[in-house]
Structures are given as structure tokens and as C-alpha cells.
Amino acid sequence: MRGEEILKHxxxxxxxxxxxxxxxxxxxPxxxxNIGKxxxxxxRKQFKEKRCLEVV
Structure with missing residues (x-):
């Protein structure tokens, strides 16, 4: 099944x-x-911060 077919199903x-x-x-929410917002x-671009390395 293709994606569209799965969604319909x-x-x-x-x-x-x-x-x-x-x-x-x-x-x-x-x-x-409003339409502009x-x-x-x-x-907007989504991003994920990288984990910091701890310096001991």
C-alpha cells in the first residue's frame, strides 16, 4: 500500500x-x-541541540 492508500484506509x-x-x-495552540502568525x-526551522561534553 502507498502512503495515501494507508491514510484513506x-x-x-x-x-x-x-x-x-x-x-x-x-x-x-x-x-x-491569525493567518500571518x-x-x-x-x-520556522526545527533543531535539536547536541549534548555538551563534560570536562572533568
């Missing part, structure tokens, strides 16, 4: 996922953003 099991982001020191959020 399992659509009845899917639920809506709320995405929150930190704005001005507190968390807000992205769903409540949603666009800005979509353009």
Missing part, C-alpha cells in the same frame, strides 16, 4: 492533534493564531 481511526508553541513566555510558524 485508516482515516476513521485518526484524531485531531493540537499543536502548541511557546509565545511570549507561555504556550498557545497554533490553531488560534500561522505562516510564520510554518516557516
Amino acid at each position: 485508516l482515516e476513521h481511526k485518526r484524531t485531531k492533534c493540537m499543536v502548541y508553541t511557546r509565545v511570549m513566555g507561555y504556550h498557545r 497554533v490553531e488560534s493564531f 500561522k505562516g510564520e510558524h510554518k516557516e
